[in-house]
Amino acid sequence: MLEWVAIESDSSNVLKRPDLHRMMETTAQKLRLMGGTVELVDIGEQELPNGQTLALPKVVTATFGTDPNKHTVCVYGHVDVQPAKLEDGWATDPYNLTDINGNLYGRGASDNKAPVLAWIHAVEAYQALSMELPVNVKFVIEGMEETGSNGLDAMILAQRDTFFSDVDYIIISDCGWLSRRPALTYGTRGNCYFFAEVEGPKQDLHSGVYGGTVIEPMTDLIGILDTLISPSGKILIPGIREAVAPLSDEEWKMYQDIQFDMDSYKNKIGVTQLMYSNKVDLLAHMWRYPTVSVHGIEGAFSDSGSKTVIPAKVTAKFSIRQVPNMDPAMVKKQVTDYLHSVFAKRKSPNKLKVTMVIGAKPWLADTQHPLYEAGKAAVKRVFDMDPDLIREGGTIPIARTFQDVTGKSIIMMPIGGFDDGLHSQNEKMSRYNYIEGTKLFIAYLNEVSQIKKTSV
Amino acid sequence: MLEWVAIESDSSNVLKRPDLHRMMETTAQKLRLMGGTVELVDIGEQELPNGQTLALPKVVTATFGTDPNKHTVCVYGHVDVQPAKLEDGWATDPYNLTDINGNLYGRGASDNKAPVLAWIHAVEAYQALSMELPVNVKFVIEGMEETGSNGLDAMILAQRDTFFSDVDYIIISDCGWLSRRPALTYGTRGNCYFFAEVEGPKQDLHSGVYGGTVIEPMTDLIGILDTLISPSGKILIPGIREAVAPLSDEEWKMYQDIQFDMDSYKNKIGVTQLMYSNKVDLLAHMWRYPTVSVHGIEGAFSDSGSKTVIPAKVTAKFSIRQVPNMDPAMVKKQVTDYLHSVFAKRKSPNKLKVTMVIGAKPWLADTQHPLYEAGKAAVKRVFDMDPDLIREGGTIPIARTFQDVTGKSIIMMPIGGFDDGLHSQNEKMSRYNYIEGTKLFIAYLNEVSQIKKTSV
Numbered sequence: 001m002l003e004w005v006a007i008e009s010d011s012s013n014v015l016k017r018p019d020l021h022r023m024m025e026t027t028a029q030k031l032r033l034m035g036g037t038v039e040l041v042d043i044g045e046q047e048l049p050n051g052q053t054l055a056l057p058k059v060v061t062a063t064f065g066t067d068p069n070k071h072t073v074c075v076y077g078h079v080d081v082q083p084a085k086l087e088d089g090w091a092t093d094p095y096n097l098t099d100i101n102g103n104l105y106g107r108g109a110s111d112n113k114a115p116v117l118a119w120i121h122a123v124e125a126y127q128a129l130s131m132e133l134p135v136n137v138k139f140v141i142e143g144m145e146e147t148g149s150n151g152l153d154a155m156i157l158a159q160r161d162t163f164f165s166d167v168d169y170i171i172i173s174d175c176g177w178l179s180r181r182p183a184l185t186y187g188t189r190g191n192c193y194f195f196a197e198v199e200g201p202k203q204d205l206h207s208g209v210y211g212g213t214v215i216e217p218m219t220d221l222i223g224i225l226d227t228l229i230s231p232s233g234k235i236l237i238p239g240i241r242e243a244v245a246p247l248s249d250e251e252w253k254m255y256q257d258i259q260f261d262m263d264s265y266k267n268k269i270g271v272t273q274l275m276y277s278n279k280v281d282l283l284a285h286m287w288r289y290p291t292v293s294v295h296g297i298e299g300a301f302s303d304s305g306s307k308t309v310i311p312a313k314v315t316a317k318f319s320i321r322q323v324p325n326m327d328p329a330m331v332k333k334q335v336t337d338y339l340h341s342v343f344a345k346r347k348s349p350n351k352l353k354v355t356m357v358i359g360a361k362p363w364l365a366d367t368q369h370p371l372y373e374a375g376k377a378a379v380k381r382v383f384d385m386d387p388d389l390i391r392e393g394g395t396i397p398i399a400r401t402f403q404d405v406t407g408k409s410i411i412m413m414p415i416g417g418f419d420d421g422l423h424s425q426n427e428k429m430s431r432y433n434y435i436e437g438t439k440l441f442i443a444y445l446n447e448v449s450q451i452k453k454t455s456v
Numbered sequence: 457m458l459e460w461v462a463i464e465s466d467s468s469n470v471l472k473r474p475d476l477h478r479m480m481e482t483t484a485q486k487l488r489l490m491g492g493t494v495e496l497v498d499i500g501e502q503e504l505p506n507g508q509t510l511a512l513p514k515v516v517t518a519t520f521g522t523d524p525n526k527h528t529v530c531v532y533g534h535v536d537v538q539p540a541k542l543e544d545g546w547a548t549d550p551y552n553l554t555d556i557n558g559n560l561y562g563r564g565a566s567d568n569k570a571p572v573l574a575w576i577h578a579v580e581a582y583q584a585l586s587m588e589l590p591v592n593v594k595f596v597i598e599g600m601e602e603t604g605s606n607g608l609d610a611m612i613l614a615q616r617d618t619f620f621s622d623v624d625y626i627i628i629s630d631c632g633w634l635s636r637r638p639a640l641t642y643g644t645r646g647n648c649y650f651f652a653e654v655e656g657p658k659q660d661l662h663s664g665v666y667g668g669t670v671i672e673p674m675t676d677l678i679g680i681l682d683t684l685i686s687p688s689g690k691i692l693i694p695g696i697r698e699a700v701a702p703l704s705d706e707e708w709k710m711y712q713d714i715q716f717d718m719d720s721y722k723n724k725i726g727v728t729q730l731m732y733s734n735k736v737d738l739l740a741h742m743w744r745y746p747t748v749s750v751h752g753i754e755g756a757f758s759d760s761g762s763k764t765v766i767p768a769k770v771t772a773k774f775s776i777r778q779v780p781n782m783d784p785a786m787v788k789k790q791v792t793d794y795l796h797s798v799f800a801k802r803k804s805p806n807k808l809k810v811t812m813v814i815g816a817k818p819w820l821a822d823t824q825h826p827l828y829e830a831g832k833a834a835v836k837r838v839f840d841m842d843p844d845l846i847r848e849g850g851t852i853p854i855a856r857t858f859q860d861v862t863g864k865s866i867i868m869m870p871i872g873g874f875d876d877g878l879h880s881q882n883e884k885m886s887r888y889n890y891i892e893g894t895k896l897f898i899a900y901l902n903e904v905s906q907i908k909k910t911s912v
Contacts, residue, residue, distance in 0.1 A: 012761035083763055089659065147762055176665075189664060193762050202726025203545065206879035208645060208850025209632075211777050212689065212747035213721075213730050213738055219685060219750060226682035229675060231802040233668065265669075270658025270768075273805030274669050282669055291668035294678060295765050300752030301773060305468035306603055306649050306813055307539055308775060308850075309751050309879055312726075317757060319764060321667050346687040349729035357762055394664025394764075423662035423765055 001434075004079065004113045005097040005106035011057070011080035011147045014048065020057045023079050024143050027116075028060045031139060034124060036062035041159075043151035046144075049195070049355065056151045057143030061163055064123055065136035071448055072136040074167040074408075076398060077116035077174060078145035081108035082423045089425040103428040110420035114429040115173040115437065116141060118415055122441035134449035138167060142398070145174070148193070148358035149397040156398075156405050164406045169371050169448065172399060173441075175392045176416035179259060182383050182440070184375045185412035186365040187287065187391035188399055190322030192331045193358035196224065196339060197315040200350040205310040217314045218300055220348045225316055227342045229292040233275045233285070235320070239334045240290060245324045247284055255280045258388060268419055287391035290326060294318040319358070321393065328359035360397030363410070371411045374447035381447075382440045394422070415440060457890075460535065460569045461553040461562035467513070467536035467603045470504065476513045479535050480599050483572075484516045487595060490580060492518035497615075499607035502600075505651070505811070512607045513599030517619055520579055521592035527904055528592040530623040530864075532854060533572035533630060534601035537564035538879045545881040559884040566876035570885040571629040571893070572597060574871055578897035590905035594623060598854070601630070604649070604814035605853045612854075612861050625827050625865055625904065626858045629897075631848045632872035635715060638839050638896070640831045641868035642821040643743065643847035644855055646778030648787045649814035652680065652795060653771040656806040661766040673770050674756055676804045681772055683798045685748040689731045689741070691776075695790045696746060701780045703740055711736045714844060724875055743847035746782060750774040775814070777849065784815035816853030819866070827867045830903035837903075838896045850878070871896060 009023035010016040024040060032038045040058040047053055057080065065072075084094035084107035092098040097106040104114070119139070126133050140163075144150045156164065177183045198217040205214065229235055260279055266272070276282045285291065295317040301307045320331060336354045343352045365372070367389050379387040392412070402410055415437025421427045465479035466472040480496065488494045496514040503509055513536070521528075540550035540563035548554040553562040560570070575595070582589050596619075600606045612620065633639045654673040661670065685691055716735055722728065732738045741747065751773040757763045776787060792810045799808045821828070823845050835843040848868070858866055871893025877883045 012763060013759075014761070082765075083759065083761070146764075191664060191764065193764070200727060203877070203882070204880045205725065206850060207749035207751065207775060208647060208777060209848075209878060210725065210742070211749045211849060212741035212745060213732070213849075214725060214727060215687075215689075215729070215731055216749060218752070219687070219748075222678055222681045222750060223687060225678045231671075231675070231679060231804065233671075269661065269666065269670060271656060271670060271805055273671070275671055276669070285668035286666070289668055292675075293663035293667045293672060293764070293766050294674040294756075295663065295763055296674070296756030296758050296767065297753055298758050298760060300750075300758070302752050302754055302756070302758035303469075303539065304754060305470075305539070306773060306775075307468060307751055307879070308602075308647065308649070308749070309538075310749050311752060317762060319663060319762075321664060348687065349727055392665075393667060393669075394662060421659070422665060423763070424660045426659070 001104065001114055001117055002097045004117065005108055006095055008095050009080045009108070009143060010083050011144050012083055014054055017054060020080055020143050024057045024060055027079050027141050030120065031060065031062040034127065036064050038062045041155055043155045046150050059152060059155055060139065060141040062139040065133050067136055070135050071168045071451060072138060072166050073169045073171055073448055074138040074140060074164070075119045076140045076170060076172045077119065078112050078142045079116060080143040080146050081111070082146050091426055102431045104431065104434070105426055105428045107427055109427050109429040110176065110416040111422040111427065112145070112174045114434050115415055118434060118438040119173065119441055121438045122445065125442050134446050137445065145397065148360055152398055153401045156401055160405055167406065167408055170402045170408050170410045172396055172410065172412045173414055174396050175394065175412055175414040176420055176422065177414055177418050178388050178390045179418055181259065181385060181388050182379045183388040183390045183414055184372055185390055185392050185414055186367045186372070188363045188396050189287065189393055190328065190360040190362040190397065190400065191319050191358055191395040192322060192328050192356055193319040194335060195315050195317060195355045195357055196221065197313065197353045198350050199313040201310070201312045204312045207308040207310045210310055214310065215348050215350060216310050217350050218311055220343065220346055220350050221297065221314050221316055223346055224339050224342050225294055225318070228318065233291065235290060235292055237334055237338045240320070240331065243326045244289060247288070252280055255283045258283065286393045288323050290321050290323050292318060292320050322360065322362045324362055324364055328361060332356040332359060360395045361400040363396065363399035363403060365410055369409055370451045371409050374451055375411055375413055375444065378440055378444040378447045381443045382436060413444065457560065457570055457573055458553045460573065461564055462551055464551050465536045465564070465599060466539050467600050468539055470510055473510060476536055476599050480513045480516055483535050483597050486576065487516065487518040490583065492520050494518045497611055499611045502606050515608060515611055516595065516597040518595040521589050523592055526591050527624045527907060528594060528622050529625045529627055529901070529904055530594040530596060530620070531575045532596045532626060532628045533575065534568050534598050535572060536599040536602050538602050547882055558887045560887065560890070561882055561884045563883055565883050565885040566632065566872040567878040567883065568601070568630045570890050571871055574890060574894040575629065575897055577894045578901065581898050590902050593901070601853070604816055608854055609857045612857055616861055620862045623862065623864055625867065628852055628855060628866065628868045629871055630852045631850065631868055631870040632876055632878065633870055633874050634844050634846045635874055637715065637841060637844050638835045639844040639846045639870055640828055641846055641848050641870055642823045642828070644819045644852050645743065645849055646784065646816040646818040646853065646856065647775050647814055647851040648778060648784050648812055649775040650791055651771050651773060651811045651813055652677065653769065653809040654806050655769040657766070657768045660768045663764040663766045666766055670766065671804050671806060672766050673806050674767055676799065676802055676806050677753065677770050677772055679802055680795050680798050681750055681774070684774065689747065691746060691748055693790055693794045696776070696787065699782045699786070700745060703744070708736055711739045714739065742849045744779050746777050746779055748774060748776050778816065778818045780818055780820055782818070784817060788812040788815060816851045817856040819852070819855035819859060821866055825865055826907045827865050830907055831867055831869055831900065834896055834900040834903045837899045838892060869900065
């Protein structure tokens with residue numbers, strides 16, 4: 001894990017693309033040395049906002065066993081990471097895995113390098129004990145998850161009748177538990193990520209010399225960003241809320257029954273008040289309602305200190321979490337039309353450009369499926385308790401694609417802790433979750449092998 | 457000038473403080489070698505937002521001549537600069553002075569290193585020709601102008617009855633012409649620079665996992681920033697507009713008579729439309745009305761690419777240009793009270809902290825004073841034309857202090873071009889302005905010596 005975390009496989013930073021390529025090669029090499037049939041699949045290029053193109057990281061596929069009498073599971077994971085810099089407030093170098101009191105700190109530790117490695121170790125465990133794998137195991141490991149799995153959809157579609165043809169089940173371990181209790185995840189939110197660029201003067205201007213004479217792009221940008229969401233969390237973009245599937249009584253009851261401590265959640269985040277004060281509303285807005293987050297603004301003055309500048313071109317980054325029955329293509333149109341309409345009311349001479357750079361759909365599974373029953377049994381065996389059945393507020397963009405393209409059943413089986421700090425400073429994976437998680441995967445392969453062939 | 461521009465004397469960046477100290481020492485050494493009586497005046501420490509303290513750059517004072525029968529002028533200038541990085545969009549390394557077609561590009565070239573050097577060269581010219589200086593010349597060169605001249609006020613007050621006791625006139629060349637016609641400047645706007653910090657969760661959060669459950673600091677910050685100024689440029693903070701001195705008929709007429717080409721101004725900035733479509737309104741809002749500029753946000757995601765983060769603590773940087781009869785202490789209260797009141801309406805659990813980090817007053821002079829008559833004569837002599845009488849939208853914080861503390865008359869005599877790009881990418885000083893400007897200063901010293909002692 002030390003070696004994997006040390007590779008700065010940040011898929012959002014084009015300057016780190018060589019590291020990302022190296023990460024894919026390292027992953028492939030590991031699987032090759034284990035005797036798998038490994039391929040590095042070329043998925044083409046990505047187009048950058050400036051019109052240039054850049055090679056996408058290859059997708060690693062691997063196969064262990066081809067026995068037609070066994071079930072075949074396909075484990076999906078990713079080895080790219082979110083950006084991380086020591087200056088962001090990390091206690092340790094984010095790319096130097098550091099063990100502090102049984103927690104392994106490093107960017108990508110929990111999201112998603114350790115879970116991928118835990119699956120690899122599960123296969124190695126069978127190999128080390130000279131035991132036959134109870135099911136055939138395939139891997140699909142990608143390197144663009146953090147920026148929307150660019151290129152993967154097409155690759156899955158292209159290999160639907162080859163690599164994926166004999167796959168029965170797809171397993172994803174790219175999420176976390178809700179509490180200290182193990183969990184199975186049956187839904188995720190999608191994500192539409194937008195750039196809203198306002199361009200005015202041809203270069204930055206001195207705010208003393210020019211202030212008052214020009215219509216400032218920052219003022220315009222702040223004005224339109226302020227129309228996205230109300231202080232109480234109501235999304236103001238027309239059509240978004242109307243598309244959301246209503247909360248059913250069953251769902252309400254299910255949420256009501258989930259063990260969830262609002263106070264420890266508040267403490268973990270470090271806030272005195274949440275957006276909703278009751279458990280059901282909170283869980284619902286975490287998992288099955290959309291929200292808008294403004295991540296930041298590129299092109300303005302963002303360093304410490306003071307600078308008296310009128311930034312000439314500023315680009316806001318914001319995203320809207322997707323839930324059933326929202327459609328990213330429709331959301332793109334709703335957001336673009338809305339922002340242009342509120343911008344037009346300002347009568348500004350500046351130019352607004354709205355781009356959707358990620359459009360990932362939500363995903364939802366049936367918790368009564370044998371795949372989930374097998375999951376419950378494996379959790380019982382390793383942890384001696386029943387798992388929480390939860391949804392995930394974050395996005396695993398590929399879950400929905402797997403479902404739509406291959407028609408196979410999917411299970412999400414997390415091993416990450418509830419406090420792993422994904423995408424934040426001081427991301428970590430505990431030794432406990434890493435080791436017990438590996439045991440869970442070993443047990444799960446065995447449980448899946450018990451599923452009757454007819455119930456597929 | 458090459459050597460001076462090469463020193464990254466960025467006063468807003470605490471990491472560059474050693475460079476800034478070196479800049480002051482370099483300036484002092486230059487003046488010493490010319491035979492001046494030079495002092496490096498310790499002006500104490502500055503307190504940083506985090507509570508730490510940092511030594512301020514010393515102020516350089518120098519004296520050339522002490523003849524009681526001559527007038528004594530004191531030239532004020534600064535050798536600190538605004539931040540600059542090649543990545544901001546500079547065509548050349550900002551700290552490597554580069555000559556392109558007679559323009560000298562580099563951070564601080566026009567603001568304010570070349571003007572300071574032109575004054576030094578003016579004294580050297582008299583020395584090189586073995587001519588007696590027609591007036592005694594003093595220098596006050598500081599290193600904190602770009603962040604509000606921290607410590608200088610106290611130093612001027614402390615030396616009012618010593619260094620400044622025999623000074624008759626103060627000359628400032630820290631501004632620019634309005635067009636290709638030379639100008640004398642008789643007013644400047646002040647500046648109140650604010651930090652508005654909204655703090656929520658104890659660390660950055662994944663926007664998928666937590667989005668919808670927390671009240672996001674960015675949403676709050678954007679909400680309050682959007683209440684500062686209207687799309688048409690109207691300041692919405694109660695009390696600010698009421699404090700502004702009304703535009704007199706005389707002023708209106710004076711602005712009407714100034715040669716100012718709206719189209720070339722638009723072209724220079726690269727915009728199709730300005731905040732006001734007539735000359736008088738535009739000049740008035742450039743020089744004698746306040747405005748609000750939002751410079752940027754610290755703590756949010758500001759790099760290229762996409763990051764799905766909920767920033768935990770975000771700090772907006774904005775400033776309000778000051779004009780007669782606004783008072784920075786009052787503006788600080790007005791802004792702080794107003795932002796806290798609009799923030800309170802949001803009922804957010806996040807914490808808002810408003811700090812005013814710069815509070816610089818505006819300044820206004822009498823254009824009929826003998827000092828300005830001497831200026832008009834010097835311009836006539838060197839350029840064979842009458843100067844524009846203009847005001848400056850930017851701030852020379854110390855002008856007002858000189859006036860209030862020493863009671864001396866002040867003139868601003870710019871040599872910077874109208875298109876020098878102060879505080880922007882590709883700041884420059886033309887060879888023409890640098891050389892002719894030096895001649896202007898030489899001529900001006902001579903003109904000042906003609907002022908009758910009684911008219912002081």
